Amino acid sequence: MSDAPANRLSDDLLRPLLQTSWRFYALVAFLGSIVLMGLGTWAYQMYNGFGVTGINNPIFWAVYVTNFVFWIGISHAGMVITAILRLVNAGWRRPVTRCAEAITVFALMIGALFPLIHLGRPWLFFWLIPYPSSRQIWPNFRSPLVWDFFAISTYLTGSVLFLGLPMIPDFALVRDRTTGWRRRIYGGLALGWTGTPKQWHRLESAMSIMAIAILPVAISVHTVVSFDFSMAPVPMWHSTIFGPYFVAGAIFSGIAGLLIVTAALRKFLHLEEYVHPVHIQNLGKLLLLMSLLWAYFLFVERLTVWYGNESAEIAVLRVTQKGSFAPLYWTMVVCNFVMPFSILSLKKLRTITGCVIASCGVLIGMWLERFLIVVPSLGHKYLPYTWGTYRPRPVEILITISTFAALVLLYTLFVKFVPIISIWELRAAEHPSPALLPAAAREQALGETQA
């Protein structure tokens, strides 16, 4: 291996860390102001009470719970995709794994915030934590909200570690290439990493174990989130299909989020040499697959309800497909199925731009899907005299917008301090041993046959 390619690779990928333009500060200031606006709005809500939101009986879960489910879903981008690709040693994963894992961590942090935002008195959030309190009661392990606490805590811990472990060798690289305070900080983060064969073996073994452990946890998290709904006797919630339906939807929206972030990083950080069109197109193919799977689940769910002809469930079915929620419902169908299927199934349209357009549609569609699961069912429960409707108020809309800004802000800061592409993994792929490198590790488009 010559020094030149390794150095150029490091120089290219470390440039965002070592050089800062005014655009970075402008972006951080812009996003930071939106996040501050969101925090201010939350403070306003705390001061004035939940009356400033549109939440009311019978629709006591609305945009906040929609956001909670949506962001937990987006978090599936990292773990499920990268864990699977790591386990099968897919070479094309290398430039996108860290992007994906970072989305997971940030989306989880934002998602986990929504149960707090949804509390009237968020300073009492610690009542959710299972410990023997002065009230002499323990949280009820039969409650899906307690399952949420355990599932999300485990997933967040695992995700942070899964993201952090492969960053250690890259921190060591930054340590060696910087001076002064940067060297001290990155030296601390590198934990004394040198790069002996023993350390590489341990790291790779640990990553394999983590990939195996994190996959069922990721699936369990969204299953548990679906249990928040399916354990309740509410029309169209009390369904055995909700677990896999939610997991499929989460992976679907996660891939869409990952695709948009990867394309944006490629463009704005000038990573064209490392993130190739084939990486985006492969993600596009996965998105197409998940779009078909989502459509299948939707069909199964709707058919079962229609066939059962149970009056309360039919009322929800009607109001979503033909009633006041119909525009949202059909937009969802177009965004989640018609648009991605039309764009991604045609090779000519499966360009980077096409994939990004389809992904934007999927994100909109999946948010609407979560909204349509939460609101119409609560508004049309078994006794018609309890029926009600809901309209989001500006407070909820502003807080929702600010969380999107928060994700972009966190990501921008992350990219500023951490190499967004795993340098050591890319180096290992660039200079592999032909004897050990499996054919699948070559940069290969999904569905292509190997020579």
Add this chain to the structure above:
Amino acid sequence: MSAVYAMYPDGDAAQRAVDGLRAAGFADRDITVISAQPMEGHEFSEMNKATWLWHIASAGGFLGLCGSTWFVQMTELAWPLQTGNMPIVAWWPNLIIIFEMTMLGAILATVVTLLVTAGLVRRMPALYDPEVSDGKILVGVANPAEASLPDLERALRAGGAAQLRRS
């Protein structure tokens, strides 16, 4: 601590140096190899490969399973809720908590074992050269015996090193 080492441009040269050191009588545990990426496919990358990581991760998972089983059962029996003649210890929902804690145990055990067995969270060893980050591979011996120095230098040069370094 003193060390003698050389930097090599690729894995093949580093392998020749390691082979030379072994031929000169140095044991694997005395030879240090450092690279900026895993060098799979070269025999020296197999040094110190044996690990208990998988077993320890499994043990961590088992510990999480036992601990959480005790935890949920103990709390449900100690603070029994009114369940309307349903079982006080509710195994179906408990399985969710037990599963999450099992996986958390395995994950935490893996990470702690990695940190300990890979020698992380310690001071940087003296035998290190930042040139490794440029893609070169360091091969050397820490604290070599005075009598073995000529053999050591000869072996390192045989690998193709232009110059030897000391730290």
